[in-house]
Every structure is written in structure tokens, then in C-alpha cells.
Amino acid sequence: MFLGAFTWTEFAQQLAAGIREGAIYAGLALAIVIIYRSTRVINFAQGEMATFTTFIAWSLMNHGLSFWTAFPIVLAIAFAGGVAIERVVIRPVENAPVLTIVIITLGLALLLNGLMSVIWGGANRQFNGPFSTRTIDVGSVPISVQDIGIVAVSVGLVVLLGLFFRFTKLGLALRAAAVNPESSRLVGIRVGWMLALGWGIAAVLGAVAGMMIAPVVFLDPNMMQTILLYAFAAAVLGGLDSPIGAVVGGILLGVTITLLGRYVGFIGSTLKLPAALLLILVLLLVRPGGLFGRVAVRRV
Amino acid sequence: MRARLLLELAGFALLTLVVAALPRFVSDFRARELAIVGMYFIALLGLSILTGYSGQISLGHGAFMAIGGYTTAVLSVDGVYGHQIRDLWTIPIAGVIAGIAGLLVGVPALRLSGLYLALITFGIAVSFPQLPKKFDHFLGGTTGKILNLAKPPFGLHTTTNNWIYYLTWGIALVLLLAAWWLVRGKTGRALKAIRDSEVAAASSGISLARYKTLAFGISAFYAGVAGSLYAIANAYVNPDVFPIILSVYLVVGLAVGGLDSLVGLIAGAGLIYFLQNHSDTVARWLNHLPALSLDPKQPGIPSMIFGAVLIVVMLLLPTGAGGLVRRVFGPLTSRLYTRS
Amino acid sequence: MSLLELHNVEARYGPVKALHGVSLEVGDGELVAVLGANGAGKTTTLRAISGTVRSSGDVVFAGKKLSRRPETTARGGIAHVPEGRGTFSELSVWENLRLGAYARRANVKEEARRVYKFFPRLEGRHDQQAGTLSGGEQQMLALGRAMMARPKLLLLDEPSLGLAPIVVIQIFEALARMKRDDGMSVLVVEQNANLALEYAARAYLLEVGNVVVEGTSDELRANESVRKSYLGY
Numbered sequence: 001m002f003l004g005a006f007t008w009t010e011f012a013q014q015l016a017a018g019i020r021e022g023a024i025y026a027g028l029a030l031a032i033v034i035i036y037r038s039t040r041v042i043n044f045a046q047g048e049m050a051t052f053t054t055f056i057a058w059s060l061m062n063h064g065l066s067f068w069t070a071f072p073i074v075l076a077i078a079f080a081g082g083v084a085i086e087r088v089v090i091r092p093v094e095n096a097p098v099l100t101i102v103i104i105t106l107g108l109a110l111l112l113n114g115l116m117s118v119i120w121g122g123a124n125r126q127f128n129g130p131f132s133t134r135t136i137d138v139g140s141v142p143i144s145v146q147d148i149g150i151v152a153v154s155v156g157l158v159v160l161l162g163l164f165f166r167f168t169k170l171g172l173a174l175r176a177a178a179v180n181p182e183s184s185r186l187v188g189i190r191v192g193w194m195l196a197l198g199w200g201i202a203a204v205l206g207a208v209a210g211m212m213i214a215p216v217v218f219l220d221p222n223m224m225q226t227i228l229l230y231a232f233a234a235a236v237l238g239g240l241d242s243p244i245g246a247v248v249g250g251i252l253l254g255v256t257i258t259l260l261g262r263y264v265g266f267i268g269s270t271l272k273l274p275a276a277l278l279l280i281l282v283l284l285l286v287r288p289g290g291l292f293g294r295v296a297v298r299r300v
Numbered sequence: 301m302r303a304r305l306l307l308e309l310a311g312f313a314l315l316t317l318v319v320a321a322l323p324r325f326v327s328d329f330r331a332r333e334l335a336i337v338g339m340y341f342i343a344l345l346g347l348s349i350l351t352g353y354s355g356q357i358s359l360g361h362g363a364f365m366a367i368g369g370y371t372t373a374v375l376s377v378d379g380v381y382g383h384q385i386r387d388l389w390t391i392p393i394a395g396v397i398a399g400i401a402g403l404l405v406g407v408p409a410l411r412l413s414g415l416y417l418a419l420i421t422f423g424i425a426v427s428f429p430q431l432p433k434k435f436d437h438f439l440g441g442t443t444g445k446i447l448n449l450a451k452p453p454f455g456l457h458t459t460t461n462n463w464i465y466y467l468t469w470g471i472a473l474v475l476l477l478a479a480w481w482l483v484r485g486k487t488g489r490a491l492k493a494i495r496d497s498e499v500a501a502a503s504s505g506i507s508l509a510r511y512k513t514l515a516f517g518i519s520a521f522y523a524g525v526a527g528s529l530y531a532i533a534n535a536y537v538n539p540d541v542f543p544i545i546l547s548v549y550l551v552v553g554l555a556v557g558g559l560d561s562l563v564g565l566i567a568g569a570g571l572i573y574f575l576q577n578h579s580d581t582v583a584r585w586l587n588h589l590p591a592l593s594l595d596p597k598q599p600g601i602p603s604m605i606f607g608a609v610l611i612v613v614m615l616l617l618p619t620g621a622g623g624l625v626r627r628v629f630g631p632l633t634s635r636l637y638t639r640s
Numbered sequence: 641m642s643l644l645e646l647h648n649v650e651a652r653y654g655p656v657k658a659l660h661g662v663s664l665e666v667g668d669g670e671l672v673a674v675l676g677a678n679g680a681g682k683t684t685t686l687r688a689i690s691g692t693v694r695s696s697g698d699v700v701f702a703g704k705k706l707s708r709r710p711e712t713t714a715r716g717g718i719a720h721v722p723e724g725r726g727t728f729s730e731l732s733v734w735e736n737l738r739l740g741a742y743a744r745r746a747n748v749k750e751e752a753r754r755v756y757k758f759f760p761r762l763e764g765r766h767d768q769q770a771g772t773l774s775g776g777e778q779q780m781l782a783l784g785r786a787m788m789a790r791p792k793l794l795l796l797d798e799p800s801l802g803l804a805p806i807v808v809i810q811i812f813e814a815l816a817r818m819k820r821d822d823g824m825s826v827l828v829v830e831q832n833a834n835l836a837l838e839y840a841a842r843a844y845l846l847e848v849g850n851v852v853v854e855g856t857s858d859e860l861r862a863n864e865s866v867r868k869s870y871l872g873y
Contacts, residue, residue: 036415042415042418042419089611089615092615093614093615093618096614096618097618098357098414098415099351099357099551099554099555100555100614100618102357102359102418102551102555103551103552103555103556103610103614104610104611104614104615106548106551106552106607106610107606107607107608107609107610107611107614108607108611109607110603110604110606110607110610111603111604111607111608111611112607113600113603113607114600114601114602114603114604114605114606114607115600115604116600117598117599117600117603118598118600118601118604122599122600169738169742172731172735172738172739173739173742175731176728176731176735176739179728179729179730179731180726180728180729180730182692182722182726183722183726183727183728184739185692185709185710185711185714186690186692186710186714186719186720186722186726187714187739187740187742187743187785187789188711188714188715188742188743188789189711189739189742190711191711221600229422229423229426232419232422232423233419233423235419236416236419236420240415240416270430270433270434271427271430271434273423273426273427273430274423274427274430274431277420277423277424277427280420280423281408281420284408284411284412284416284420285408285411288411288412288413288416
């Protein structure tokens with residue numbers, strides 16, 4: 001069952017890689033949860049939106065900007081794009097059946113994917129990230145600086161968002177609009193714009209995830225597809241309406257999958273995603289709402 | 301009531317006549333295309349029972365089609381104990397095996413609601429293509445398995461494509477009648493009750509577990525039959541024959557067609573096929589608009605067109621084509637209805 | 641001219657007409673009651689004012705025609721405490737109060753202290769999740785949230801619903817004090833007609849979407865049919 005020998009050094013490296021993977025899943029999963037909480041929609045286009053903004057970053061850097069100069073510009077563009085998409089494409093059908101909205105986000109995903117191929121072409125390209133690829137020794141284990149950087153940025157962003165939601169007036173309004181739109185209107189909150197804001201924030205999260213992972217996996221229009229699937233899995237694992245669940249779920253999933261893939265020969269790399277899904281399915285049988293989610297229990 | 305029923309029957313009879321006569325008026329290749337539309341129609345029929353009637357969303361039915369297709373492939377190529385089975389007879393077997401798989405999925409699905417279920421089934425759709433790669437000895441891996449070319453049985457003098465056309469639409473008719481019978485009866489009422497309110501349905505004594513699982517099994521059976529036919533028509537199977545996006549296409553066809561309208565489902569099946577294989581035609585139409593010049597062969601353009609069409613259609617017709625039909629013809633038929 | 645005037649307001653839910661032309665008015669600093677049985681249209685009347693349901697006819701507030709959108713009426717000085725209280729059950733008591741002051745530039749801490757003086761029981765539950773409060777406490781919280789907005793007009797829907805009599809009296813006493821201290825007007829919908837008439841200056845009786853009786857509380861109490869059908873004696 002076990003592939004190759006076991007060394008603690010390698011285990012630590014796999015663990016680090018797993019945490020790094022998990023940080024990416026966590027960011028994207030958080031985006032999915034934010035949109036789900038506020039608009040009750042699963043945004044199947046989240047991955048393509050992230051890749052799109054990463055391509056924009058690539059173009060900016062190609063024109064001479066440094067990564068950190070392009071970074072805030074891309075975030076602003078992502079934010080605006082997310083708001084625009086919610087207003088133009090989602091708002092008109094907010095009362096439509098779930099299936100309809102699912103189809104729309106799927107259509108959006110296809111549209112963006114095709115658009116990227118048309119504008120930038122489908123070939124892999126190098127993306128020069130902000131972190132060097134050298135390793136430093138943590139204890140006696142060589143860990144990549146890039147991995148540390150990715151985790152730091154992702155975690156930092158999540159913490160910032162947490163503070164925003166918890167302590168600012170706007171963050172409170174966003175939370176209120178998500179849990180009780182009717183009452184929110186009665187205190188003067190413009191719920192429609194709150195929802196759009198949610199999409200904007202989600203788009204920013206996606207953009208960061210994209211720019212963090214692109215140096216590792218090479219940039220092409222299909223870059224985020226598998227990652228998005230893992231992000232869905234993480235969101236479900238943590239509970240679709242729990243932001244904390246998304247983050248915890250993401251990291252847990254990243255670590256579990258990496259370790260399983262490396263140490264359980266049967267799974268290897270082909271069955272990583274099915275294995276993840278199986279695990280989550282089993283978990284959902286025991287806790288239908290995910291780890292942190294709330295489920296209205298109906299016993300009939 | 302009587303008038304409405306007669307109107308429905310008349311329309312149905314007309315439709316059957318059209319379908320039966322069509323191959324005489326279209327090219328051989330067209331017949332094959334229409335046959336494939338028929339296969340999608342069968343799959344959509346099953347899916348409409350699941351989503352339209354019991355209210356469960358599945359984004360993974362492509363996997364059940366794959367199960368049906370691979371069953372047919374394995375049985376007709378490797379056979380049972382070396383005894384190859386005639387492709388025709390594998391169809392019901394494929395359906396049953398897919399149906400059992402559906403029942404197996406239906407059981408854990410009971411604990412999942414709405415979008416959780418959609419995501420998990422999507423996960424199934426994504427994971428499935430990996431299985432033939434893993435068990436490549438049995439299932440042919442990435443290269444897949446090649447079947448014998450389909451031949452019309454009993455020495456009938458007709459082309460292969462025509463034969464597949466009649467086979468498909470014949471089966472579609474049978475399965476349609478079966479679905480119609482199911483939906484009119486106790487099962488259909490139970491499923492509709494469940495869709496409208498699970499709590500109310502359960503309180504009325506309807507066993508949620510039994511009917512919801514049954515819906516999964518039935519819809520999987522239909523998908524399996526469709527997949528089996530597809531394998532026969534294609535004469536080979538490999539992971540690319542039943543790709544991930546197939547599950548998406550099915551749901552798209554269902555949503556665009558409208559969940560429980562017969563005409564809508566045929567339209568949905570047609571749309572899936574059209575957008576998949578004829579995006580160059582759409583591109584050419586669009587090029588008539590000023591300022592647009594799309595090269596349909598450029599990679600990415602088909603996806604863009606498909607995506608844009610989906611968005612526009614769903615924005616304009618949130619309840620699908622079936623909903624539109626009902627809205628247009630509804631007032632007409634309901635007046636007949638209340639008059640009596 | 642009154643603070644609030646309704647002229648022939650009609651409202652419907654889909655094909656069903658709930659209000660058939662309701663006219664009423666509320667003066668500055670007045671507490672006015674809307675009485676009637678279930679389904680008479682009392683809640684719909686409040687909803688028509690705050691803009692939660694679409695209506696036709698004129699709704700005039702402080703001399704200006706009112707916009708028909710809840711976000712705007714809330715910012716215009718009308719606080720609507722709906723049926724079921726409308727608390728944000730997942731958020732804490734403190735967060736609920738903060739939201740009450742959303743549309744204002746206010747020193748939230750000071751305003752909250754004011755609310756806690758009115759409803760001391762809430763202070764101890766400052767960080768508690770609103771959904772875990774008792775019915776009476778949730779009603780206090782809903783009122784407190786409305787107070788945070790310092791509204792000119794308070795729309796209150798069935799405050800006594802599901803509460804013990806002692807608690808209800810506490811609520812109404814607090815209402816009366818709020819009215820005195822801030823000069824706030826109150827339009828309260830109540831099924832408990834006896835209670836409402838004790839605190840209200842004037843009242844309207846609705847039946848099937850129409851105003852059938854209007855006048856001062858004394859006048860209503862003297863009315864034979866009102867007494868028999870709604871006051872029980």
C-alpha cells in the first residue's frame with residue numbers, strides 16, 4: 001500500500017505542501033460560501049473568474065509592472081467585475097428556480113473559459129510570482145519560501161476579511177443582509193447592493209487564489225478547474241453556510257489529500273479527487289450540514 | 301378536462317407520426333444526428349422524473365450514461381465467460397445495472413438537500429472518468445473498448461443509421477409511455493407531493509426514502525439505456541465519450557427545456573446536440589450582426605457561444621421552454637378546461 | 641396636518657386584495673391603534689406604509705409622499721417592527737442594536753446605553769445570540785432596535801403576540817415612556833383590543849380590508865358592536 005520509504009523530512013514537506021494546497025482551497029471555498037450565504041447560489045464560475053483575473057495580472061506584468069504593483073490593480077478590477085456580474089446576470093433572476101441560476105453560472109463559466117482562450121490562447125505560460133522558489137530550513141526540513149508566502153497571504157487575507165465582517169458597520173450590514181434580508185431593509189440597508197458587494201469580495205478572494213497558485217501550476221485557461229472542485233468539496237466539508245468551515249475545511253482537505261495521495265498507493269494521483277469526495281460523502285452522512293454548518297433538522 | 305386530454309393525445313399522435321416518417325425525408329447522416337437527439341431525450345426523460353418530479357438536482361447523470369455505455373461495451377466485447385452478448389440485448393441489462401447504481405446513490409442522497417446534493421453528484425460526474433483509467437485492464441483505460449459495428453437485425457434492409465434511429469426512438473416511445481404511466485399513477489403523485497413539500501408529504505404517510513431513492517434508480521435506468529444506445533451508435537467507448545461536461549449538458553437541456561414538458565424535453569435534447577456539434581452554424585448566424593466576426597474554428601469560440609446562449613436563454617426564459625409553451629398555450633387550454 | 645396620512649390605500653397579494661381603500665391618520669406624538677380580527681388587513685396596512693408590500697393610493701409622511709421602498713422609508717424616520725419581531729436571530733443583541741442605528745450617524749454606544757436603561761434585562765445579554773432570547777426579551781430587543789433609529793413614527797405589529805400578560809404590560813409601559821420622552825408617534829396593530837385601547841388615544845377598526853369604525857378610544861369602547869365583537873363584554 002505505501003509507496004516508497006517513509007522519512008519524517010519528507011512527511012514534513014508533504015505536510016507543508018498540503019497546507020499550501022489547503023490555503024488555496026480555503027480562499028476559493030470562502031468565496032463560494034460568501035456568495036452562497038448572501039445569494040443562496042453556488043457560483044460555478046468562481047474558478048474561471050479567478051483565472052480570468054490572473055490572466056489580467058499576467059498581462060499587466062507583461063507590460064512591465066511588477067507583481068506587487070499589479071496586485072492591487074487586479075484586485076480592484078476583480079471587485080468591480082464581481083459586482084457587475086451580480087448586478088447584470090444574477091439580479092434579474094434572483095427569484096428564479098435554483099436550477100436556472102445554476103445554469104447561468106455554468107454558462108458564465110463556459111463563456112469566460114472560451115473568452116480566455118480567445119484573448120490569450122490555450123497554451124501554458126509561466127507566471128512569475130512574488131516569492132522566490134528557494135527553500136529555507138525550518139528545523140531540519142527544507143521548506144519552500146513560496147509555500148510559506150502563499151499560506152501567509154491567504155491566511156492574512158482571510159483574517160482581514162474576518163475583521164472586516166466582525167468589526168465594521170459595512171461588514172455587519174453584509175452579514176445582516178445574508179441572514180435576514182427582510183429585516184435588513186427595515187433598518188435601511190440596501191440589500192441589493194450588499195449582495196453585489198458579496199460577489200465583489202468573492203471575486204477578490206478568487207483573484208488572490210489565482211495569483212498565488214499560478215506560479216506553481218502554470219497559467220492556462222483551465223488552471224482552476226480541478227482546484228475549484230476541491231474548493232467545492234472543502235466548502236461542503238466545512239458547511240456551505242459557514243465561513244470558518246470553508247477555511248478549516250480547505251486546509252483539512254488539502255492536507256488529507258496530499259498525504260493520502262503520497263502514502264496510499266492505491267489512490268496515487270488519479271483517485272485523489274474521488275477519494276476526497278468519498279470521504280466527504282461519508283462525513284455528510286454523519287453530519288449532513290458539514291463540520292460547522294447548521295442544518296434545519298426535519299424529523300418526520 | 302376531457303377537451304384538454306384529447307388535445308394532448310392529438311398532439312402526441314401527431315408528434316409520433318412526424319418522428320416515424322422523418323427518416324424518409326432527411327439524409328442518412330441527419331438520421332444519425334436525430335437518433336443521438338433521441339438518446340439525449342431518453343436521458344432527459346429520466347432526469348425530469350428525478351428533478352422535475354421528486355425535486356432532487358443531480359449534476360452527475362453523465363456517470364449513469366457511462367455505466368450503461370460501458371456495460372454494453374464490456375458485455376458485447378468481452379461477454380460473459382467469453383460468450384459475447386448481442387448488442388441489442390445488452391440495452392436492458394445496461395439500464396438495470398445503471399439503475400442499481402442509481403439506487404445506491406439514492407440512499408446517501410436522502411441525507412443531502414438541494415445544493416449539497418448537486419455538488420456531490422457533480423463530484424461523481426468528475427470522478428467517474430478516472431475509473432476506466434484506473435481499472436484499465438477491465439475497462440480499457442484511456443483507449444477504451446471498440447464494439448462491433450451495429451447491424452440491423454433479422455436482415456432488415458435499411459441503413460445502419462436508420463436502424464439506430466428507429467431503435468432509439470422506438471425505445472424512447474416505450475420509455476415515454478412508461479414514464480407517463482408512472483407519473484399519472486400513485487408514484488407520480490407521491491413524487492410531486494415530495495417536491496412541493498417534503499414535510500407535508502411525509503406527514504401524509506408517504507415514505508420519503510422509498511420514493512426519493514426510487515426516483516434516483518429510475519432516472520439512472522433511463523440514463524443507462526441512453527448511454528448504452530450511444531455506445532452502440534458510436535461503436536466505441538472511452539472516457540472522452542462520456543465526459544464530465546455531459547452531466548452539465550443534461551442539466552442544461554433539462555432546465556432549458558422546462559422540467560416536465562414533453563415538447564420542452566425534445567427541444568432541450570435538440571439544444572444540447574445542436575450547441576455541441578453545430579456551434580459553427582451559430583457563429584455564422586451571429587456574424588450577420590455588425591461588428592462581429594467570429595471564426596468558429598478558433599478554440600474558445602464554441603464555449604463562448606454556448607455559454608452566452610445559456611445565459612441569454614435562462615435570463616429570458618427562467619422556467620425553460622416548457623414554461624413558455626405553457627404560458628403561451630396555457631390560457632387556451634385552460635379556457636377549454638373551465639368551460640366544461 | 642398630521643404626521644402620517646393614508647388616503648384610500650389599496651394593496652393585494654397576487655390575485656387577492658387585502659386592502660380595499662384604507663384611510664387613516666396619525667398625529668405628532670400620538671399613539672394610534674389598528675384593531676381587527678385575523679385577516680382584516682392590519683399587518684398589510686403597516687406593510688403598505690413601510691413599503692414592504694406594493695400598494696396604490698397616497699401615503700403622506702411629514703407632508704411628503706412616501707417612497708414605496710422599505711430601505712428609503714427606514715432612512716426617512718419610520719421604524720417598522722414587523723410581525724414576528726424581525727430580529728436577526730443569528731446575530732448578538734449588541735449587533736442587533738447596532739443595526740438599528742444603521743441609517744443614522746449616531747454614537748452607537750450612547751444610544752445603546754439609553755436602550756439598556758429602558759430594558760435592563762437586555763444589558764446582561766449584550767453578547768448573547770438574539771435567537772436564544774425569550775419571547776419577551778426578543779420583543780424588547782425589537783423595540784430597542786427601533787429606538788436606536790430615533791424614528792418619528794414607530795410601526796408596531798402585534799407586540800403582545802405570544803407574550804405573558806406581565807411582559808406585555810412592561811412593553812406597553814416602555815412604549816408610553818418612549819412616546820413621552822422623544823415625542824415619537826406610534827401606530828400599533830393589536831388583536832388584544834382592550835389593551836390597545838388603554839394606551840391609545842385613537843383607534844381604527846378594520847374588517848376585511850376596510851375601516852369600519854374610527855374614533856377616540858372612549859368612542860370605540862362606547863360602541864355597542866365593537867364591545868360585543870372585540871372587547872368581549
